[in-house]
Amino acid sequence: MRAPSFHSDPHVQFLSQLLEEVSVGHLQVPRFQRPLVWKWEQRRELLRSIRDGIPIGSIMVWRTARVAIDCYEYLGPHRLSSPPDGTTHQYLLDGVQRLSTLYGALRPVSSDKTITENDEDLQADALGELNDESAKVENFQVFFDTLTRDFFNGVDDDVTPSMIPLHLVFDSIALLQFQRKFVGDGLEEAVKVSDEIARAFRDYKIPIIPITTDDVDMATRTFQRINSQGTHMSEAHMVHALTWSDSFNLNQKITEVRNGILAGLGWAGLDGDPILKACKAAFGLDVYKTNAQELSDVLKSRPDVVMEVGEALGRAAKFLNKVCRVPTPELVPYSLQIVLLTEAFRHCPVPDAAREEILYAWLWMTTYGELFAGMSGDQVQVALNDMREMLDSCRPVWTWRRPFEERPLNKSFDFRGARAKAFAFRLAAAQDGLKGDRKGTEILVDAGRRGLVHMLPWSREKRSMYSNPANRFLVQPAEAASLRENVVSGNLSPEQCEMHLVSLEALGYLQTGQYERFIEIRAANIAVLEREFVQPLVRKFAP
Incomplete structure (x- = not known):
C-alpha cells in the first residue's frame, strides 16, 4: 500500500x-x-x-x-x-x-x-x-x-x-x-x-x-486558534466527532434539545458549551478540567444523559423566565449559572416553593456578589456540591466562596458584566411594575445592550459623567431620540420619571442643567433600589 x-x-x-x-x-x-x-x-x-x-x-x-x-x-x-x-x-x-x-x-x-x-x-x-x-x-x-x-x-x-x-x-x-x-x-x-x-x-x-500529536486537547486548541476568524469550533464539535456512531449523533441530540425543548421558551439560540458543561456536571466530572476524550468515553456509555440534561435545562429556563424574569440565555448574568441551575433541576426536577425561593435568592446573590468571577474548576465543583446539598436539605449552603458582599457597580458600564446586567434588570423592573406587564424586560429581550441608551451628551471634560451607568436609560432604540430630547431639556412627565427612576430631586438638577449632580443623585437612588432588592434575600438566605 x-x-x-x-x-x-x-x-x-x-x-x-x-x-x-x-x-x-x-x-x-x-x-x-x-x-x-x-x-x-x-x-x-x-x-x-x-x-x-x-x-x-x-x-x-x-x-x-x-x-x-x-x-x-x-x-x-x-x-x-x-x-x-x-x-x-x-x-x-x-x-x-x-x-x-x-x-x-x-x-x-x-x-x-x-x-x-x-x-x-x-x-x-x-x-x-x-x-x-x-x-x-x-x-x-x-x-x-x-x-x-x-x-x-x-x-x-x-x-x-x-x-x-x-x-x-x-x-x-x-x-x-x-x-x-x-x-x-x-x-x-x-x-x-x-x-x-x-x-x-x-x-x-x-x-x-x-x-x-496524540493529544486531543492540543488538536482542539490548534483548530480553535487557526479558525478564530473563520468557522468557530467549540469543544462540542470535537466531542461530536469522538462519540458519533450510527446510533448516536451529539449534534442531532443538541438540535433536538434546542428545537424540541428550548425553542418554545426563547432559548433556541443557546450555545452548545453550557449544555456540554451541564452534561459533565451530571456525570460528576469537572466542568473545566474534563477534556473532550474523557467526556466522550462516558457519553458513549450513557448517551441518554444529553436528553436528560436537555429536559432539566428546559425546567431551568422556565424557572428563570417565570420566577426570576430572566427570559433568555443572553440575559443570564453568568453562563455558569445556567450550568448549575440545569444540574439543580436535574437533581431536583420539581422543587417546591421553598426550594424555588432558595434558587431565586441564589441567582441574585451570586450575581450581585459577582461570585462566579474568575472561578476555577475546583470552585465550580464545590458550588455544584453545595447546590445539591442545598436542594436536599432545603437550606442555604455557601461553602464555595467568600461571604456574601454586594459588589459596587463599575463606574464604566459594560453590559457583558454580571453586575451590569443586574443593574439593567432593576431598570426593567421599574417599567415592568407600572402596569403589571413586562415592558422593560421585553426591551431587554428585543434590544439587549442597544436598549441601554446614553441620554446626556458626551463631552471631553465630562467623560466620566457620560460613561456612568446612571446615564443609561432603558428604552426601545427607535424611541431613544425623543426621550433624549426630553431628558436634556428636563421636560420629563411624571410617568417618565417613574419609568426611568428619576426622582424629583434629580429632575430639579436636570431642569437647571446641573447634569453631574443629576447623574450623582440618580446613581444613588438606583443604588438604594438595588440594596432594597438584595438585602432581604441576604437576611433570609445568607448562612
Whole structure:
C-alpha cells in the first residue's frame, strides 16, 4: 500500500496529489468540520486564484497514531474511501472549505460512487446540513469558459459550447477528446485557453503543515486558534466527532434539545458549551478540567444523559423566565449559572416553593456578589456540591466562596458584566411594575445592550459623567431620540420619571442643567433600589 505523501515536516505538494490523498482515504475530514459553508462566489474566487497563480494558503493536517474519530463519508457529491488498515490517522484541521471546493469541482463524478436516494442523511452531512441553494450537489459541477476565462456552476449558469467541465484538467486524454468538440473561428484560441487552464491546475502546489500529536486537547486548541476568524469550533464539535456512531449523533441530540425543548421558551439560540458543561456536571466530572476524550468515553456509555440534561435545562429556563424574569440565555448574568441551575433541576426536577425561593435568592446573590468571577474548576465543583446539598436539605449552603458582599457597580458600564446586567434588570423592573406587564424586560429581550441608551451628551471634560451607568436609560432604540430630547431639556412627565427612576430631586438638577449632580443623585437612588432588592434575600438566605 502506497504511503501518504506528507510527513512530519512542512512541505509543498501538487494539488492533484493532495486530492488523490483525500480520494484514497489517507486524508480524512473529521465530523467536527463542516464540509460546505462557502457560497458559490467564495468558491469561484478560490478557483480564480489558482487560475492566476495566486497562493491560497496552507493546508493543516493533524496526524495521530492513537486517536480515531469519525469522519465524513462524502465530500460534496463524492463518496470517499476508508483509510487503509494500519495507517496513521490524518485529519484535515484547516482548509476544509478550500478542499471541499477543489475536490468537488476537480474530481469527475462518474469516477466515484455518487450519492444515491438512500444516502440522504450522509448527503446532508456532506453538504454541511445547509438548506439553501449553496447546498445543491449540482453546485459542485464547475465549468471554465474559454471565451470569458472565468468559472461558472451547473445551477445558476447556462452551459455553452465554449465551456469545459473543470474536472477534465487532470485527465489529458479526456481533455483532448473534449477539445475536438470545439468548432468555429475561435477553435485554435479555445484549445489554447483550455490547455492554459489545465496547466495552471496541474502545476499548482499547496503548502502542507502536519501537526503530529496524540493529544486531543492540543488538536482542539490548534483548530480553535487557526479558525478564530473563520468557522468557530467549540469543544462540542470535537466531542461530536469522538462519540458519533450510527446510533448516536451529539449534534442531532443538541438540535433536538434546542428545537424540541428550548425553542418554545426563547432559548433556541443557546450555545452548545453550557449544555456540554451541564452534561459533565451530571456525570460528576469537572466542568473545566474534563477534556473532550474523557467526556466522550462516558457519553458513549450513557448517551441518554444529553436528553436528560436537555429536559432539566428546559425546567431551568422556565424557572428563570417565570420566577426570576430572566427570559433568555443572553440575559443570564453568568453562563455558569445556567450550568448549575440545569444540574439543580436535574437533581431536583420539581422543587417546591421553598426550594424555588432558595434558587431565586441564589441567582441574585451570586450575581450581585459577582461570585462566579474568575472561578476555577475546583470552585465550580464545590458550588455544584453545595447546590445539591442545598436542594436536599432545603437550606442555604455557601461553602464555595467568600461571604456574601454586594459588589459596587463599575463606574464604566459594560453590559457583558454580571453586575451590569443586574443593574439593567432593576431598570426593567421599574417599567415592568407600572402596569403589571413586562415592558422593560421585553426591551431587554428585543434590544439587549442597544436598549441601554446614553441620554446626556458626551463631552471631553465630562467623560466620566457620560460613561456612568446612571446615564443609561432603558428604552426601545427607535424611541431613544425623543426621550433624549426630553431628558436634556428636563421636560420629563411624571410617568417618565417613574419609568426611568428619576426622582424629583434629580429632575430639579436636570431642569437647571446641573447634569453631574443629576447623574450623582440618580446613581444613588438606583443604588438604594438595588440594596432594597438584595438585602432581604441576604437576611433570609445568607448562612
